[in-house]
Each structure stands twice: as structure tokens, then as C-alpha cells.
Amino acid sequence: MSGKEFLVTRWTGTSTASAAIAVVVIAALSLLPLFSGANVTERLTTLFVYIILAVMWNALAGYAGLVSVGQQMFFGLGAYATIRLSYGGMNVYAAILTGTLLAGCTALPLSSFMLRLRGGEFAIATWVIATIAHLLVNFDPLIQGETGKSLIALNAYDATVRQAISYWATLATMALFLVLMFVLLRSRVGTAVQAIRDDEHAAASVGVRVMAAKRLISTIAAFGCAAAGALWLATALTFQPRTYFGIQWTAYMLFMALVGGLGTFEGPIIGAIIFFILEDRFGATGVWYLVGLGIAATLASLLLPRGIWGTIEDRYGVQIMPVGYRLQLGSVDGLDGKQQRQTEGRWARLRSLPRL
Amino acid sequence: MIWLNQIIQGTLLGGYYALIACGLSLMFGVMRIINLSHGDFAILGVFAVWLLVAQTGMSPFLALAAIIPFMALLGWALQHWVFERSLRAGPLVPLLATFGLAIVIENLLFEGFSADTRSLAPEIGDLAFDSWTLTDQIYVGHLAVLIFAVAVILLVGLQLFLKWTALGRAIRATSEDPDTAELVGVNSRAVYAVAAAIAVATTAIAGTFLAMRATFDPYSGPAQLIFAFEAVVIGGVGSLWGTLVGGIILGVAQSLGAQIGPRGFLLTGHVVFLVVLAARLFLSGVDLRGALRRGLRGFAWSRSP
Numbered sequence: 001m002s003g004k005e006f007l008v009t010r011w012t013g014t015s016t017a018s019a020a021i022a023v024v025v026i027a028a029l030s031l032l033p034l035f036s037g038a039n040v041t042e043r044l045t046t047l048f049v050y051i052i053l054a055v056m057w058n059a060l061a062g063y064a065g066l067v068s069v070g071q072q073m074f075f076g077l078g079a080y081a082t083i084r085l086s087y088g089g090m091n092v093y094a095a096i097l098t099g100t101l102l103a104g105c106t107a108l109p110l111s112s113f114m115l116r117l118r119g120g121e122f123a124i125a126t127w128v129i130a131t132i133a134h135l136l137v138n139f140d141p142l143i144q145g146e147t148g149k150s151l152i153a154l155n156a157y158d159a160t161v162r163q164a165i166s167y168w169a170t171l172a173t174m175a176l177f178l179v180l181m182f183v184l185l186r187s188r189v190g191t192a193v194q195a196i197r198d199d200e201h202a203a204a205s206v207g208v209r210v211m212a213a214k215r216l217i218s219t220i221a222a223f224g225c226a227a228a229g230a231l232w233l234a235t236a237l238t239f240q241p242r243t244y245f246g247i248q249w250t251a252y253m254l255f256m257a258l259v260g261g262l263g264t265f266e267g268p269i270i271g272a273i274i275f276f277i278l279e280d281r282f283g284a285t286g287v288w289y290l291v292g293l294g295i296a297a298t299l300a301s302l303l304l305p306r307g308i309w310g311t312i313e314d315r316y317g318v319q320i321m322p323v324g325y326r327l328q329l330g331s332v333d334g335l336d337g338k339q340q341r342q343t344e345g346r347w348a349r350l351r352s353l354p355r356l
Numbered sequence: 357m358i359w360l361n362q363i364i365q366g367t368l369l370g371g372y373y374a375l376i377a378c379g380l381s382l383m384f385g386v387m388r389i390i391n392l393s394h395g396d397f398a399i400l401g402v403f404a405v406w407l408l409v410a411q412t413g414m415s416p417f418l419a420l421a422a423i424i425p426f427m428a429l430l431g432w433a434l435q436h437w438v439f440e441r442s443l444r445a446g447p448l449v450p451l452l453a454t455f456g457l458a459i460v461i462e463n464l465l466f467e468g469f470s471a472d473t474r475s476l477a478p479e480i481g482d483l484a485f486d487s488w489t490l491t492d493q494i495y496v497g498h499l500a501v502l503i504f505a506v507a508v509i510l511l512v513g514l515q516l517f518l519k520w521t522a523l524g525r526a527i528r529a530t531s532e533d534p535d536t537a538e539l540v541g542v543n544s545r546a547v548y549a550v551a552a553a554i555a556v557a558t559t560a561i562a563g564t565f566l567a568m569r570a571t572f573d574p575y576s577g578p579a580q581l582i583f584a585f586e587a588v589v590i591g592g593v594g595s596l597w598g599t600l601v602g603g604i605i606l607g608v609a610q611s612l613g614a615q616i617g618p619r620g621f622l623l624t625g626h627v628v629f630l631v632v633l634a635a636r637l638f639l640s641g642v643d644l645r646g647a648l649r650r651g652l653r654g655f656a657w658s659r660s661p
Contacts, residue, residue, distance in 0.1 A: 061448060113634060116637050120589070124582075124586070124589050127582060128582065128626045129630070131582065132630075139619070251455050262448060288463075290463040291467070293459060297459075298452075298453050301438075301442045301450070301453035302437075302438065302442060306445070
């Protein structure tokens with residue numbers, strides 16, 4: 001045989017083009033408040049929060065194999081810390097930033113205990129810890145049990161300005177976390193967490209620092225969810241413990257990540273957009289919307305277990321944002337276009353082998 | 357005295373937790389499914405019982421007996437159509453499927469029965485409030501004792517079934533290793549279907565007792581679910597006796613917490629759950645039983661002349 005027998009690549013023509021489009025889209029979105037009405041920016045702010053949440057849950061469950069049922073804790077704590085700091089006299093936007101950082105930091109001490117738990121125990125323990133955080137926040141005299149509190153300090157700003165700032169802050173946070181995740185998943189850490197997800201002992205035996213890698217991902221996910229909570233508060237204005245610490249947030253993250261495609265970079269973004277459209281269209285029907293959401297979740301798990309993007313990736317071997325590697329077998333210049341596509345499809349199927 | 361009373365009440369409450377947790381323990385232990393809709397099946401079952409009682413005026417116990425076969429059938433069908441298919445795609449997909457089922461059940465029940473809080477207590481006459489007086493401070497409710505007794509009978513029955521029958525052996529073998537069990541001729545699909553049928557049927561029993569000792573509404577499921585999971589995890593996954601012990605530990609912790617202060621009920625239960633997990637984690641290398649035995653021996657030795 002002559003020439004190279006296989007070729008490892010990351011970027012393809014498609015992915016370079018689509019990554020460029022993603023950058024253009026984000027840039028265009030950042031100009032939107034100058035042209036569109038408050039209604040559009042407010043709805044989009046909601047979408048960005050959903051995307052942050054979906055991407056964080058996907059990083060945990062899809063890449064690191066950490067199935068958390070308690071991410072709503074960081075969401076709630078981010079909002080709660082913001083309220084607390086704001087009533088303590090801090091500027092409201094400084095409070096959002098500091099609140100996010102404080103809430104995210106709670107993940108560090110927790111992780112040394114939580115990350116030692118396995119599978120089911122980890123899932124239940126995260127839920128219990130989130131419930132404890134909820135109960136403790138109820139004790140705060142400022143919050144008064146379930147009564148809650150409003151972020152009145154925001155009233156100092158004009159409504160249009162406030163909405164535009166929230167929009168930009170949420171867009172920037174989303175972009176930041178997307179880039180962070182992209183870089184991280186392409187780095188050694190990304191490979192390490194996926195190895196841990198697939199087999200923790202095997203990963204440890206080849207020198208992966210299991211705890212450090214898991215801790216990094218879970219801490220970033222905590223910061224992401226805390227930021228989402230604080231930004232949600234900046235739009236919703238009222239903080240009620242039950243709405244922020246509710247398990248429904250995890251349910252939404254689960255829905256977005258799994259329907260979109262768990263363990264793919266693009267999947268949770270697509271899942272979040274679908275969830276957003278469903279809510280936008282049918283949310284007003286109340287109970288029937290929730291029934292439909294439940295049916296959609298169950299059907300998706302039965303018909304598209306790899307999620308929408310996972311299925312597309314398997315079938316066509318495309319990746320918009322390449323976080324994995326592509327292996328092209330055989331002498332590359334000896335293959336015609338069809339054969340190349342076949343090897344790519346084979347590689348995609350290789351990546352989609354069942355995992356535990 | 358008041359503390360002794362709380363411990364007794366907590367132990368009896370633990371019986372209820374064991375009742376709702378035993379089906380979950382079975383599914384978690386055998387199929388490795390985290391069933392997020394478990395609590396909602398209990399509520400679905402009790403709504404069926406309530407409807408039957410309201411329509412015919414029959415005793416809730418008779419109604420429960422009539423509903424149980426249907427719930428078992430439902431469990432079997434779910435395993436066949438939902439759990440099995442979703443489990444094939446990996447352990448996370450059932451999470452999405454059962455979450456979907458949970459919100460469908462909750463919201464359909466809300467649509468059908470409204471958010472009214474209901475109870476079966478008026479339907480069981482004196483049983484709802486009769487009690488034995490042990491001392492002038494300790495009363496033990498007939499219903500609480502009945503629930504505890506049913507829990508123990510159910511767990512003993514399940515344990516005997518798992519231990520001595522061919523089907524029970526097949527279930528245990530499949531929970532250890534489904535592939536190897538298949539190799540020696542066990543039909544793991546049938547085993548899973550039986551386990552799911554038992555699990556869903558037991559939720560109806562637990563739900564009915566919940567409705568007799570307290571109240572229920574379409575959204576009561578998730579609160580029951582977290583207690584059930586706590587009981588399973590405290591007791592150790594895959595052990596039915598452990599589930600009973602876990603339920604009792606949780607119940608006693610909650611009763612003692614309720615005595616300490618408002619919201620103590622929930623908080624203490626959750627904290628004890630975490631403490632048990634932490635203890636198991638950090639003491640995993642320590643020979644606890646041996647240490648206890650040595651400790652007791654030392655104790656006995658020091659007392660003997």
C-alpha cells in the first residue's frame with residue numbers, strides 16, 4: 001500500500017463553514033435589540049437561558065456520565081444569592097455576577113462528596129441536596145418561606161434599557177459557555193471525561209485523573225446553571241423558592257438534552273430550540289401543553305433514543321461543531337467521494353456504540 | 357417519653373415508606389431503571405380506587421383488591437412497550453421516558469379530577485382515628501399498625517417469592533447479570549415484565565394507604581418518589597430487608613425532626629439520608645460488624661467479674 005493508511009481530522013469543509021455561520025449568527029443576535037421590539041428580545045433571552053441549561057446538563061450527563069437530578073439547586077442558588085446581595089446594598093448587576101460566582105462555588109466542596117457516589121445514588125443524592133438547599137432558603141427571613149421577594153433594585157433602570165442589558169448579558173453568557181465547552185471538550189479534559197463515562201476504572205488505569213476531570217466539568221456546569229438562574233431572575237424579576245428550586249428545571253434539561261441528542265455538541269442546542277418553540281406555541285394551553293410535552297418525551301425516548309442530532313450524525317456522519325475526531329481509513333487519495341462518506345459513516349457509528 | 361412516642365410513630369411511618377419503596381427497590385435493583393414516574397403510579401392507583409369507592413360505595417380495601425390486577429397489567433404493558441425499548445438505548449433514556457409518563461399522568465389526572473385535595477379517611481370509618489393507648493402519652497393508631505403490618509407481610513412475601521420460587525430465582529439471577537442468566541435459559545424479558553408488574557401493583561397499595569392516613573391530589577407523586585428513593589438508597593439497593601430498614605430510618609428521622617421544629621420533618625430526613633450515604637462511602641473499607649462485635653465483647657468482658 002502506498003501513502004497514508006488512515007487520516008485523523010477534526011475540521012471538515014462543512015464544519016468550518018457552519019462554525020463560521022455560528023459566529024455570524026451570534027454577532028447578528030447581539031445587534032438585535034437595536035432593531036427589534038422588547039417582546040422579541042425577551043423571548044430570545046428565555047431561549048438563551050434554555051440553551052445554557054441544556055448544554056450544561058449535556059456536559060454532565062452526555063459527556064461526563066454524571067446524571068444529576070439536582071441542577072436546579074444551582075439555578076435557585078444563583079437567583080437567591082443575587083436577591084440577597086442586592087438587598088444587602090450591592091448594585092444589581094454586580095449582584096447578578098457575584099451571585100452567580102458564589103452559587104457556582106458551592107459546587108466545589110459538594111463535589112468532593114457527591115462525585116464519589118455511583119450512578120443511581122449520585123442522581124438521588126443530587127436531588128436530595130437540591131431539596132435541602134430549597135428548605136434552607138425557605139428559612140431566610142428575607143424570603144419568608146415560599147412568599148419570595150422581587151428584585152426591586154432593577155426598577156432603577158428604564159424598562160427598555162433593562163431588557164436590552166439582560167438580553168446582552170444572557171447572550172454573552174451563552175456564547176461564553178458554548179465556547180468554553182467547545183474548547184474543553186476538544187482538549188485532553190474532554191477525552192478524559194468521555195473515557196471516565198465509558199469506563200471509570202479503565203480510564204483511571206491509563207492515567208486519567210478521574211476526580212479532577214469530573215470536578216472540573218461539574219463545577220463548570222454549576223456555574224452555568226447558577227448564571228442561568230441569576231439571569232432568569234433579571235428577566236422574571238420575582239424570586240419564589242418553589243419556582244426556582246423546582247425539579248421541573250431538571251426535567252426540562254433532561255428533555256432538551258435527550259431529545260436533541262445526548263453526548264453531541266449540537267444536540268442540546270437543537271433540543272433547547274425545540275423546547276422553546278413548543279412552549280411558545282402551546283404553552284398557553286396549560287395542562288394539555290404539559291401532557292403533550294410528556295408524550296413527546298416518551299415518544300422521543302422510544303423512537304429516537306439517540307436524539308435528533310444523534311440520529312442525523314449516525315446516518316450522515318456530519319458534525320457542525322467538531323468535538324470528536326474523524327478517522328478516514330485506507331489511502332485517502334485512493335478513495336472516491338462515496339467511499340470516503342462510507343468510512344465517515346462507519347466512524348460515526350463507532351462513536352455511537354452503546355455506553356454504560 | 358415524647359421522644360419514645362416519636363420513635364414509635366416514626367417506625368410505623370417507616371412501614372409506609374417501605375411499602376412505597378419496595379416496588380422501586382425491585383425495579384432499581386433488577387432492571388437498573390430510575391423510574392421517575394413511580395410516585396405518580398401510586399397516585400394513579402389511588403385515583404382508580406377512589407373512583408371505584410365513589411361510584412359503588414364499596415370498602416376501599418375491596419376496591420384496592422379489584423384495582424391491583426389492573427395495575428399489575430399496566431406494569432406489564434409498560435415494561436413491554438416503554439421500559440424495555442428505552443432501556444435498550446442506554447440507562448439514561450428510561451429517565452426521559454419515565455419523566456414523560458410522570459407529567460402525562462399528573463396532568464391527565466389534574467384534567468380529569470381537578471386539583472382538589474382528597475382523602476380516603478372518611479371511607480374507612482373508625483379505623484382512621486382509632487388507637488391503642490400504651491401510656492397516657494403514647495397512642496398507637498390502628499391504621500398505622502395495619503400499614504406497618506401490610507408492609508412487613510408484603511416484604512416477607514416478596515422475599516420468600518424471590519428466594520424459593522423458580523421465577524424468584526430467575527429474577528435474582530437476572531438482576532445479578534442478565535446476559536449470563538440468558539445463557540442458562542432465563543428469559544430476561546419475561547423476568548423484567550414480572551418485576552415491573554409487581555412494582556406497579558405495589559404502588560397502588562402504597563397509594564391507597566397514603567390516601568387513608570393523609571390526603572392526595574394529582575401532583576402528590578413526586579413527593580412520594582423522593583421518600584421512596586431515600587428509603588431504597590439508605591437500605592441498600594437490591595435488598596428488600598434493607599428497604600424496610602431504610603424506610604424505618606427515614607420515618608424515625610422525620611418524626612424526630614418534626615419534634616425539633618417546623619420543617620424539621622423534611623430537613624432531618626434528607627440530612628440523615630446524606631449522612632448514611634457519607635458513612636457508607638467513608639467507612640466502606642472498615643469492617644463495621646467486626647468492630648461492633650469486638651466492641652460488644654470488650655463491653656461484656658469489662659462487665660464480667
